[in-house]
Amino acid sequence: MVARRAPVARAGVRVGKRGRCKAIARRCGATPCYHPAAARARPADPMADSQTPYRKHNSFVEIRQRRAPPEARARLEKVRAAATDMGLSPDAAALVRRACDEALGRATASAPHQPFTLQANVVEEIGRLTDAEIPRYLHYRYRYEVYPDRRLLDDYPPCLQIEPTSSCNFRCVFCYQTDKPFTARKNGHMGVMPLDLFKRVVDQAQGHVEAVTLASRGEPTLCPHLDKMLAYAAGKFLGLKVNTNASLLTEALCHALLAADVNTLVFSADAADETAYRKLRVGGDLRKVLENVKRFHDIRRRDYPASRLITRVSGVKVPGAGELNDMERFWGDYVDQVAFVNYNPWENAYEAPPTAIAAPCSDLWRRMFIWWDGRANPCDVDFKSTLSVGDAARQDLSALWRSGPYETLRRDHLEARRGSRHPCARCSVV
Numbered sequence: 001m002v003a004r005r006a007p008v009a010r011a012g013v014r015v016g017k018r019g020r021c022k023a024i025a026r027r028c029g030a031t032p033c034y035h036p037a038a039a040r041a042r043p044a045d046p047m048a049d050s051q052t053p054y055r056k057h058n059s060f061v062e063i064r065q066r067r068a069p070p071e072a073r074a075r076l077e078k079v080r081a082a083a084t085d086m087g088l089s090p091d092a093a094a095l096v097r098r099a100c101d102e103a104l105g106r107a108t109a110s111a112p113h114q115p116f117t118l119q120a121n122v123v124e125e126i127g128r129l130t131d132a133e134i135p136r137y138l139h140y141r142y143r144y145e146v147y148p149d150r151r152l153l154d155d156y157p158p159c160l161q162i163e164p165t166s167s168c169n170f171r172c173v174f175c176y177q178t179d180k181p182f183t184a185r186k187n188g189h190m191g192v193m194p195l196d197l198f199k200r201v202v203d204q205a206q207g208h209v210e211a212v213t214l215a216s217r218g219e220p221t222l223c224p225h226l227d228k229m230l231a232y233a234a235g236k237f238l239g240l241k242v243n244t245n246a247s248l249l250t251e252a253l254c255h256a257l258l259a260a261d262v263n264t265l266v267f268s269a270d271a272a273d274e275t276a277y278r279k280l281r282v283g284g285d286l287r288k289v290l291e292n293v294k295r296f297h298d299i300r301r302r303d304y305p306a307s308r309l310i311t312r313v314s315g316v317k318v319p320g321a322g323e324l325n326d327m328e329r330f331w332g333d334y335v336d337q338v339a340f341v342n343y344n345p346w347e348n349a350y351e352a353p354p355t356a357i358a359a360p361c362s363d364l365w366r367r368m369f370i371w372w373d374g375r376a377n378p379c380d381v382d383f384k385s386t387l388s389v390g391d392a393a394r395q396d397l398s399a400l401w402r403s404g405p406y407e408t409l410r411r412d413h414l415e416a417r418r419g420s421r422h423p424c425a426r427c428s429v430v
């Protein structure tokens with residue numbers, strides 16, 4: 001429950017007499033308002049301070065898993081012993097051995113860096129892999145977690161987010177889909193990725209990138225050929241992930257997701273009751289979403305008993321979101337994990353007050369986004385792509401990842417010039 005406080009005026013936030021956010025009063029209707037902009041107007045709120053760094057390397061507030069994580073140490077011991085005989089290049093084998101050593105506590109990282117550790121969700125993912133797949137997984141996971149912290153780069157991003165479409169049927173209060181100039185068709189941000197472009201990106205990523213997420217600014221199930229994209233990506237990545245609001249999850253799409261051996265399917269939801277859900281997920285219907293998630297669960301159990309998929313209900317921890325215990329009670333029978341991630345002010349990156357954060361943004365070493373039209377971007381906080389680093393329709397992924405604009409942006413962050421870049425100066429991601 002959000003405590004009432006006297007309204008406090010701050011740049012970019014319109015607050016009425018009773019602390020009610022005027023900007024979205026028509027949508028929200030709550031006093032106090034659940035809108036993050038209003039939340040930021042309450043300085044005592046821990047989420048109110050836009051100066052607080054948003055630590056991207058672990059954005060989970062909390063995660064609960066249905067199964068106890070399986071034992072992974074013994075398997076890592078085996079992988080470490082056999083790393084040189086598993087068909088890896090000498091460099092990759094050395095990296096896998098290093099990952100095992102750090103995870104097993106036999107090697108540490110030099111300060112101020114953290115050693116690679118096995119978080120519960122990582123152990124769960126390892127538990128679903130064959131022994132032969134674990135080196136590939138560790139090679140990706142170590143680069144995903146450790147490289148951004150140590151500012152290391154190689155030829156491909158540890159993670160690639162491909163956007164099937166930028167459109168969404170929801171207007172969640174914390175999301176940039178509430179930005180009208182962004183969603184206005186005439187401004188050119190809305191569209192669907194052509195299948196040929198998707199295949200080109202997948203072909204280049206295969207064998208170099210293991211974590212591929214089909215989602216970014218829009219709702220992927222709105223893409224009319226998502227089923228074909230899934231079929232094309234099937235079996236090519238160890239970390240194929242899809243994020244969806246589950247409102248349009250038809251029976252056919254359930255089969256397409258399961259047949260493609262997607263590794264992680266995230267259902268975005270932040271509440272366990274209809275009133276709270278509607279206030280946050282504007283345009284959504286909790287009853288319908290629950291029906292769809294249940295149906296997915298039933299199809300999986302009935303037709304794909306050997307599926308290795310991990311399903312997760314994941315919410316954004318904003319005022320008005322449910323408590324994790326309630327979420328677990330509501331969703332827990334139908335998914336493997338229930339989690340909350342920290343709120344990041346995605347919806348107004350361009351208008352937020354400048355921060356005093358000087359630390360570099362770790363995502364510049366972690367992931368790259370390919371928008372529906374091929375535009376490559378370093379993040380989706382910059383949802384209007386002012387930081388674009390190139391075009392995947394014309395340039396190769398590796399060339400984009402190490403392109404001049406990307407390297408300049410990284411250097412600006414490393415050399416304390418983050419404040420000179422827009423919208424990095426107003427963004428709290430580190």
Ligand code: SF4
Nearest residue numbers: 361379381424427429
């Ligand atoms: S806007 Fe800049 S600081 Fe924020 S996530 Fe994007 S690249 Fe990182």
